[in-house]
Amino acid sequence: MKRKFLFYILIFDSFFLAGIFWYLGFNWTWILFPFLVLLIFIVIVSSKIQFNFFIPAIHSGDKNSQKIALTFDDGPHPIYTPKVLELLKKHRAKASFFLIGENLKKHPYLVERILDEGHSIGNHSFTHSKTIDFKGKARWLKEIEETDLEIQKITGKKPKFFRPPYGVTTPHLADALEKTGHLTIGWNQRTYDTILRNPKKILSKLRKNLKAGDIVLLHDSHENIIPILEHLLPEVERKNLSFVTINELINEEPYF
Numbered sequence: 001m002k003r004k005f006l007f008y009i010l011i012f013d014s015f016f017l018a019g020i021f022w023y024l025g026f027n028w029t030w031i032l033f034p035f036l037v038l039l040i041f042i043v044i045v046s047s048k049i050q051f052n053f054f055i056p057a058i059h060s061g062d063k064n065s066q067k068i069a070l071t072f073d074d075g076p077h078p079i080y081t082p083k084v085l086e087l088l089k090k091h092r093a094k095a096s097f098f099l100i101g102e103n104l105k106k107h108p109y110l111v112e113r114i115l116d117e118g119h120s121i122g123n124h125s126f127t128h129s130k131t132i133d134f135k136g137k138a139r140w141l142k143e144i145e146e147t148d149l150e151i152q153k154i155t156g157k158k159p160k161f162f163r164p165p166y167g168v169t170t171p172h173l174a175d176a177l178e179k180t181g182h183l184t185i186g187w188n189q190r191t192y193d194t195i196l197r198n199p200k201k202i203l204s205k206l207r208k209n210l211k212a213g214d215i216v217l218l219h220d221s222h223e224n225i226i227p228i229l230e231h232l233l234p235e236v237e238r239k240n241l242s243f244v245t246i247n248e249l250i251n252e253e254p255y256f
């Protein structure tokens with residue numbers, strides 16, 4: 001609430017400053033300048049979830065725990081999710097899946113399988129549309145509640161964890177989450193696995209940076225996830241670190 005208040009003060013200040021520039025007879029460049037600064041500020045604080053500006057989120061767990069949480073967004077996928085699950089089982093690793101409502105509705109058997117195999121499930125919006133961050137509070141509520149409902153229909157559980165699509169947070173999403181009471185989960189290791197085509201690059205980045213307590217952002221929606229996991233899982237096992245669910249890493253109940 002305090003963060004949103006600060007945001008509204010900044011908007012007011014921009015108008016105030018622009019008004020003063022206009023009153024003093026400055027040219028249009030100066031009058032528009034406060035709004036440009038405001039726009040840049042909004043883009044920066046919205047797009048980086050780790051700033052916790054609009055929504056406080058959890059980005060890591062206990063560094064002394066020897067545990068790491070792998071999180072897979074954007075599934076379930078009919079081809080890659082089963083392969084990911086096989087690899088996790090082979091290496092006795094647990095993970096968390098942030099599911100998209102539209103996808104889980106098409107593949108409910110995968111939702112059941114994820115839970116049956118000891119992993120946890122979170123909400124990642126219903127549509128994950130490219131324009132989702134321009135939606136108001138009511139549309140956000142629909143995105144979150146519809147996904148919860150579909151998960152409940154399949155599993156009987158209502159997820160408590162929510163991960164914002166693209167990691168973008170807005171005042172409207174903050175309002176919606178305040179109402180639903182979800183816990184927002186971010187990450188501190190981003191692999192860019194959907195953008196970087198080369199699994200070797202992703203692996204070398206992870207090898208350099210991965211440590212106990214980390215929350216790793218991955219996606220089970222593309223083929224590169226398979227070679228990444230084939231190498232990563234045994235390597236981490238050898239380092240005596242274990243892969244656990246988000247709920248185990250942060251010691252929180254994953255369902256309401």
Ligand SMILES: [Zn+2]
Nearest residue numbers: 073074165166
């Ligand atoms: Zn996503």
